[in-house]
Amino acid sequence: MADRPHSRAWYARLAHELGGYCHPWARVLDGPDPELTFDALLAERLQPETHVxxxxxxxxxxxxxxxxxxxxxxxxxxxPELLDLARANAPHAEFSLWDGKGEIPSELLGPFDLIVSRRGPTSVIDHLNxxxxxxxxxxxxxxxxxVPRVPERLAAVGWxxxxxxxxxxxxxxxxWDDWQTRCEFMGETANREDWDAHVGARGRAYQEERYVVLAGRD
Known part of the structure; x- marks a missing residue:
């Protein structure tokens, strides 16, 4: 039986087979990658004294x-499998095992000037203060x-x-294989009849979307 998408076993398999949490499907964009907005905002907020x-x-x-x-x-x-890779990829950084719930590990108490999450857990919002x-x-x-409830959760903690x-x-x-992989990552169902009805010379069109938010204390 295949691992349930986004389960612990599923992520562990990606770490083993792909060398990390990667998006392993081919795609062609008709414009700039929408995630570049996040990249630019992150880069411009980094200074030699910034703690992230x-x-x-x-x-x-x-x-x-x-x-x-x-x-x-x-x-x-x-x-743990992803953290082992992270420590090897970026030995200058600090990495901790935590699921974002319960007591915060002492090494993550900060204070931090910038808290970031790239398509990662929104549970960190509950710990911002x-x-x-x-x-x-x-x-x-x-x-x-x-992304459901992000502004509401920020408001609830005074941000x-x-x-x-x-x-x-x-x-x-x-x-079709790329479309199936994309749908799996996105939690969607890949339907072959729908694919056949909409595929063209360039493949299947869809919208690559991103929601980016910058927040501070209210």
């Missing part, structure tokens, strides 16, 4: 890419135009949405 906490770090690609631009990059994930410095910012990108971006770019999935 990353929620849901996966195999450490952001720690590798951005961690050398700040004073401290600490991160956590819930899967504990881990953040007074003027901290929270930066999140989600895989759909609307305000300073800016929001909803970016949608037409994309093409070139093969």
């Amino acid at each position: 906490l990353e929620a849901g770090c996966g195999h450490g690609p952001d720690a590798l890419r951005f961690g050398g631009q700040c004073a401290r990059w600490a991160a956590y994930d819930w899967l 504990v881990v953040s410095a007074p003027d901290a910012r929270f930066l999140y990108v989600g895989p759909r135009l609307d 305000a949405v300073l800016s929001e971006w909803r970016v949608s770019v037409r994309a093409w999935s070139p093969s």
Whole structure:
């Protein structure tokens, strides 16, 4: 029986087979990658003295890419297999095993100037007031135009949405196998009849979407 998508066993298999939490399907975009908004906002907030906490770090690609631009990059994930990869990929960063629930590990108490989550857990919102410095910012990108309850959860802990971006770019999935893989990652059902009805010379068109939010204390 195949592992249930986004289960612990499923993530562990990705770590073993793909070397991390990667999106292993081919795609062609008709415009800029919508996740570049998150990249730009993150990069411009990094200073030599910045302390960053990353929620849901996966195999450490952001720690590798951005961690050398700040004073401290600490991160956590819930899967030991991914953390082993992250420590190998970004040895300059700090990694902790945590699922974002219950007591916060002492090494993650901060305070942090910037808390980030790239398509990772939104549960970190519940802990923002504990881990953040007074003027901290929270930066999140989600895989759909609307991520349920993010603004509401921020308001519940006294944080305000300073800016929001909803970016949608037409994309093409070139093969049935790629479409199946994408749907699995997105929690959607891949229907062969629907594929056959909509596939064209470039493959199956869909919208690549991102919701980006920047928040601070209200």
